[in-house]
Amino acid sequence: MIRVEQLTKHFGAKRAVDGVSFTVEPGEVLGFLGPNGAGKSTTMRMITGFIPPTAGRVWIGGHDMWEQPIAAKRLIGYLPENAPAYTDMTVYGFLNFIAELRGLRGQARKQAVHRVVEMCFLEGVLHQSVETLSKGYRHRTCFAQAILHDPPVLVLDEPTDGLDPNQKHEVRTLIRRMGEKKAIIFSTHILEEVDAACTRAIIIDRGRIVANGTPAQLRARSELAGAVTLWVGRVSREQVVDRLAQVPGAKRVNVLEEQDGRIRVRVYPREPGINGSFTRAVAEAVQGWAVEELRVEEGRLDEVFRSITMPDTVREAA
Numbered sequence: 001m002i003r004v005e006q007l008t009k010h011f012g013a014k015r016a017v018d019g020v021s022f023t024v025e026p027g028e029v030l031g032f033l034g035p036n037g038a039g040k041s042t043t044m045r046m047i048t049g050f051i052p053p054t055a056g057r058v059w060i061g062g063h064d065m066w067e068q069p070i071a072a073k074r075l076i077g078y079l080p081e082n083a084p085a086y087t088d089m090t091v092y093g094f095l096n097f098i099a100e101l102r103g104l105r106g107q108a109r110k111q112a113v114h115r116v117v118e119m120c121f122l123e124g125v126l127h128q129s130v131e132t133l134s135k136g137y138r139h140r141t142c143f144a145q146a147i148l149h150d151p152p153v154l155v156l157d158e159p160t161d162g163l164d165p166n167q168k169h170e171v172r173t174l175i176r177r178m179g180e181k182k183a184i185i186f187s188t189h190i191l192e193e194v195d196a197a198c199t200r201a202i203i204i205d206r207g208r209i210v211a212n213g214t215p216a217q218l219r220a221r222s223e224l225a226g227a228v229t230l231w232v233g234r235v236s237r238e239q240v241v242d243r244l245a246q247v248p249g250a251k252r253v254n255v256l257e258e259q260d261g262r263i264r265v266r267v268y269p270r271e272p273g274i275n276g277s278f279t280r281a282v283a284e285a286v287q288g289w290a291v292e293e294l295r296v297e298e299g300r301l302d303e304v305f306r307s308i309t310m311p312d313t314v315r316e317a318a
């Protein structure tokens with residue numbers, strides 16, 4: 001549904017986006033992650049046809065964005081960063097105006113406005129002017145505008161930015177629900193959103209894609225993935241470190257905590273990733289000890305994010 005090939009944007013000497021390619025199909029919610037200035041908004045502006053690329057192409061539903069822009073844009077709902085809107089209109093007036101621009105008339109327009117007002121919980125502010133709305137409600141109004149024509153493609157630039165925790169939850173739920181049928185791209189800085197709403201995530205850094213996979217695949221790239229964390233008692237620190245260091249496939253052992261004669265320790269596999277034989281080897285090595293807890297780590301997205309986008313500054317998280 002969305003196809004992006006070798007998309008590139010230069011601003012003078014600056015390469016904001018550098019050869020980005022990916023596809024998104026209906027039923028997929030793609031999380032777009034990256035540090036500030038990585039090129040997320042610029043990529044989204046090119047995908048939605050707001051700015052032309054320096055090189056590369058975009059197809060929406062098979063329509064080339066530069067050769068058939070009207071057909072391509074008709075399929076897209078776009079929530080830009082900072083959620084701008086016509087602030088002197090009422091919410092109701094604004095949504096009706098956008099519905100008209102989208103070619104909806106009469107009963108169809110009424111129904112479309114009613115549908116998005118319900119979906120975005122706007123009943124209480126319908127007759128308030130946009131400029132007097134709180135940030136969260138203004139944001140929801142813009143979100144409603146983006147989905148008014150029920151487009152099969154949604155491009156959402158930081159859709160939960162500035163919302164309170166309840167609103168964030170509602171928007172994620174909405175995205176997940178709409179993502180069952182639509183092709184959705186949304187950018188975020190919040191890694192837990194990737195788990196909460198995305199079927200796949202792309203990490204972009206300095207204009208380039210540096211990782212692309214399901215949340216589980218990305219987590220598996222974490223150094224922590226497959227590490228085994230244990231609480232053991234009645235055994236010395238030296239014994240624990242010595243024995244665990246000899247487990248086949250172990251890379252290193254870290255003592256994380258010592259408390260009342262108990263030790264919390266973590267042993268990392270040489271090859272990150274969940275691996276039953278490594279876990280079994282650790283379990284065998286500690287037989288006979290007072291093991292109070294043994295946990296296999298899944299890996300953490302924040303660690304992967306940091307190690308990919310700031311490779312020199314990764315520090316271990318306990």
Ligand SMILES: Nc1ncnc2c1ncn2[C@@H]1O[C@H](COP(=O)(O)OP(=O)(O)OP(=O)(O)O)[C@@H](O)[C@H]1O
Pocket residue numbers: 011014015016034035036037038039040041042043
């Ligand atoms: N119109 C412009 N003119 C010049 N440089 C620009 C322009 N728009 C973006 N840039 C630069 O391009 C780079 C990518 O910016 P972009 O806004 O796409 O990043 P981002 O990943 O969306 O960042 P953030 O997470 O902070 O929103 C940045 O260095 C930015 O300063």
